[in-house]
């Protein structure tokens with residue numbers, strides 16, 4: 001098999017949580033571009049319609065399953081619906097996420113729980129539900145969207161719950177990779193730096209010094225330059241890679 005062929009996802013089915021906007025929509029487009037059929041998961045049906053249309057306009061087979069990833073029964077329904085519509089599933093991208101900016105002493109129990117519920121507990125639930133299926137079929141790849149915040153403490157905004165959740169995602173990635181490698185299932189994470197989306201107001205002058213000027217490349221990233229890394233981790237191009245956390249941050253964490 002040639003090097004480029006290894007990136008092909010032709011005939012495979014990928015589920016992207018939080019595929020209704022931002023990075024998830026871009027990951028879905030890139031996975032589809034590599035040949036996969038795609039299932040978008042999220043709560044916002046209107047947003048999903050727009051993403052579905054642009055995928056289908058590009059001849060990508062795509063469906064939306066409305067679901068809240070913090071509800072285990074919803075996650076089971078996502079798996080069942082995917083198998084029903086496509087007959088198989090090969091890739092899970094755990095991308096849905098949330099962030100609360102607040103100094104530690106101001107973080108309420110509800111803030112803490114809301115971030116952990118989506119960023120960590122739901123990654124666990126989705127991984128377990130899909131992982132059980134992948135282990136049974138003897139193949140499958142999981143790509144968890146972590147963050148450079150799992151390695152560093154961002155500034156000037158404080159976000160302790162987010163940072164802790166992403167560090168946990170990175171180590172959960174390694175834990176599942178170790179357990180499921182013998183069953184043909186690979187688990188990796190992508191740790192992005194600042195990428196322009198609703199979650200990351202990279203144009204806000206309040207953040208310019210620390211987010212942009214302090215970074216080696218002195219710019220933020222785009223979803224288009226991040227998404228090929230998900231294709232790499234999802235495809236046979238990374239067949240000997242598991243338990244890795246791939247940092248894509250324009251060099252931010254080098255300082």
Ligand code: NDP
Pocket residue numbers: 017018019020021022023024041042043044045047067068069070094095096097098118145146147148191192193194195196197198199200
């Ligand atoms: P956005 O806020 O733009 O999008 C978040 C996505 O998550 C939406 O599609 C939303 O869908 C979905 N989502 C949130 N909660 C739930 C839920 N309970 N159930 C189902 N879906 C949910 O964020 P980004 O695109 O910027 O971030 C995507 C991922 O990348 C996150 O994990 C984030 O932490 C990570 N990341 C982002 C960085 C950045 O700079 N942008 C940097 C590093 C990591 P809906 O509203 O339809 O439910």
